Amino acid sequence: MKIDEQIADMEQKLRDIDSMTSYGSDFQTFVGIKEVEKYVHKEEYQLQSLFDNNQLDEICIKFKVNKQFQSYLTDITQVCEIFLQTIPTKVRIFREDKRQMQTPISSKESHLGLAQKFDIEEGSRNRSIRGCTFMPNGKFVFTDRNSQALIIHDNDGSFQYSIEGHGRVFDVAAIDNTYVAVTSGSEAVVYLYNIESKEVVKTTKTNGPCYGITFKSGVLFYCVEGKGIETITLSDNTISEFYIEALPWGTYITTVDENICFVNHEIDIIKLLDSSSKVCWTFNYKHFLRDPRGVTSDNHGIIYLIGHATNNVVSISTIDNVECNQILSMEDGLLNPTAIDFDARRNSIMVVSWEGSVLVYNCN
CATH class of the missing domain: 2.120.10.30 (TolB, C-terminal domain)
Known part of the structure; x- marks a missing residue:
């Protein structure tokens, strides 16, 4: 899933930051952090787009039996209803202090x-x-x-x-x-x-x-x-x-x-x-x-x-x-x-x- 790929990429970026701060010069760390910042903003747009376009919503198939089925079969005009219900995602996007x-x-x-x-x-x-x-x-x-x-x-x-x-x-x-x-x-x-x-x-x-x-x-x-x-x-x-x-x-x-x-x-x-x-x-x-x-x-x-x-x-x-x-x-x-x-x-x-x-x- 796309969101799993984003999580994996973000974890790799965190490892990159650790490497920069441990082994890089101050200038290299500064340049690297700015590149990571650009990447984070790009990923934020993609994640927010998934949320706003309902791509994280859950689709459920509902099956509803017609109550007439329990009475006279000859009177039945409809046995059941099957329909799709979209359940809005419970995912919420939070931001850390920037x-x-x-x-x-x-x-x-x-x-x-x-x-x-x-x-x-x-x-x-x-x-x-x-x-x-x-x-x-x-x-x-x-x-x-x-x-x-x-x-x-x-x-x-x-x-x-x-x-x-x-x-x-x-x-x-x-x-x-x-x-x-x-x-x-x-x-x-x-x-x-x-x-x-x-x-x-x-x-x-x-x-x-x-x-x-x-x-x-x-x-x-x-x-x-x-x-x-x-x-x-x-x-x-x-x-x-x-x-x-x-x-x-x-x-x-x-x-x-x-x-x-x-x-x-x-x-x-x-x-x-x-x-x-x-x-x-x-x-x-x-x-x-x-x-x-x-x-x-x-x-x-x-x-x-x-x-x-x-x-x-x-x-x-x-x-x-x-x-x-x-x-x-x-x-x-x-x-x-x-x-x-x-x-x-x-x-x-x-x-x-x-x-x-x-x-x-x-x-x-």
């Missing part, structure tokens, strides 16, 4: 002030936060991949309640104070939730596994694995093709004025598209930003991106895409960041870690 694996990059002076800091549903464990959004009224909504639930916090950061997912959950985008759109990842469905009634009010089948999602002017933009970007017009629920590219799983997206920005975490690429889906520019700076995940933008067209492997947040101007500024790093408390959102009403940025730590900054 502090020793990362070298913090010196942050440029930023104009961010920490306004709030809290943990999602404080006291809970085993989180896997993939998406976050500010509601217009200031409330917070998060998607937890492990519990398959939406988690709602009040604008003061206090936990309010959870909504059990109708299926799997990945990213989330606010529509208004009542409704949010949620992607399902490998299930290839976009759900429209009423967070007040805690119900799914609309289900839209997509043309493939869907991940990052954003909302603008009555239209949902979302990333489809292997295909590109699609849109759903909420007024009539029509699906349209917007941009074609073989995107990996877990691609995030945001609107930037009238443009669209998305990230490709497998090759560390960020692209900006205009309203006609033409590529305006492509950004790639692996020494500064690796494994980009969540992405958002502010009122001035500045793009903010999560560097998951570099434990940082960087900003890129839509006018000049060459210069990129790091505004937050591990020195600011970032560890395993995955999701980010901007609140235009409060002029604030929310950064959320994989494990559920939330940092909210005022943009001065």
Whole structure:
């Protein structure tokens, strides 16, 4: 099985590390560790892909005898039912603290002030936060991949309640104070939730596994694995093709004025598209930003991106895409960041870690 091969390879890498630290010079050890780090990130993607695409789920064949069989044989129209049932895997992916694996990059002076800091549903464990959004009224909504639930916090950061997912959950985008759109990842469905009634009010089948999602002017933009970007017009629920590219799983997206920005975490690429889906520019700076995940933008067209492997947040101007500024790093408390959102009403940025730590900054 693929996962057994990965375990064997990882054990060999551990033996290699022992050899390097015992017999190699400091420089050789440093170079070797960096190569192992690249390998670990690659294997992490493959392992997460197995989990997200349900390849670890258990398939059971169920046999159900028709109760009429015990009465009159002549009345039997159906003897039994045989059907397949998919049991979600109980495997959960955990990450060790990466502090020793990362070298913090010196942050440029930023104009961010920490306004709030809290943990999602404080006291809970085993989180896997993939998406976050500010509601217009200031409330917070998060998607937890492990519990398959939406988690709602009040604008003061206090936990309010959870909504059990109708299926799997990945990213989330606010529509208004009542409704949010949620992607399902490998299930290839976009759900429209009423967070007040805690119900799914609309289900839209997509043309493939869907991940990052954003909302603008009555239209949902979302990333489809292997295909590109699609849109759903909420007024009539029509699906349209917007941009074609073989995107990996877990691609995030945001609107930037009238443009669209998305990230490709497998090759560390960020692209900006205009309203006609033409590529305006492509950004790639692996020494500064690796494994980009969540992405958002502010009122001035500045793009903010999560560097998951570099434990940082960087900003890129839509006018000049060459210069990129790091505004937050591990020195600011970032560890395993995955999701980010901007609140235009409060002029604030929310950064959320994989494990559920939330940092909210005022943009001065």
